[in-house]
Amino acid sequence: MELNHVNLQVDDVQSAQEFMAEYFEMEPVGETDPDAAIVALTDDDGFVFTLMDTGTEEVVTHPSHIGFFLEDRDAIDGFHDRLAEDGFTVTNTEVRHGVYDFYVEAPGGFSIEVGAWG
Known part of the structure; x- marks a missing residue:
């Protein structure tokens, strides 16, 4: 990542x-x-x-956030599911500004974008 x-x-x-x-x-x-x-x-x-x-x-x-990129959509979907299953608040995956991504609310109250190009 x-x-x-x-x-x-x-x-x-x-x-x-x-x-x-x-x-x-x-x-x-x-x-x-x-x-x-x-x-x-x-x-x-x-x-x-x-x-x-x-x-x-x-x-x-x-909003203000940090962004991590993974290799492809499959990796994004898997990581999204893992975070959701572990009880974190995640947005739906979607394509925004050319990136397939989602956001997760991290402990401490900051946002993280996790995405892949396309």
């Missing part, structure tokens, strides 16, 4: 993006709009760091 990304809510997406680029060498994934409410940054290893404006509706449906 690979830690793939972190998604954080921030008050100022543009300033946070500039800070991460200047001091941590993270570059935007694709073209970015200066007024964008969501920006994905990446490093040389392919780790993705997503910044999301706290003032957007998207925050409600896509």
Whole structure:
């Protein structure tokens, strides 16, 4: 299992993006709009760091979380079933933004996305 990304809510997406680029060498994934409410940054290893404006509706449906990726849908389904059987609160699996995934509420109150491309 690979830690793939972190998604954080921030008050100022543009300033946070500039800070991460200047001091941590993270570059935007694709073209970015200066007024964008969501920006994905990446490093040389392919780790993705997503910044999301706290003032957007998207925050409600896509809260701060960390994301782990598995190899394929079968692995996702098996891991989903294991967590559900062990009594954890998990969302249904579905395809979102090109990723087959689900979310689990971890002890301590934080969210984890578990997904695979496609």
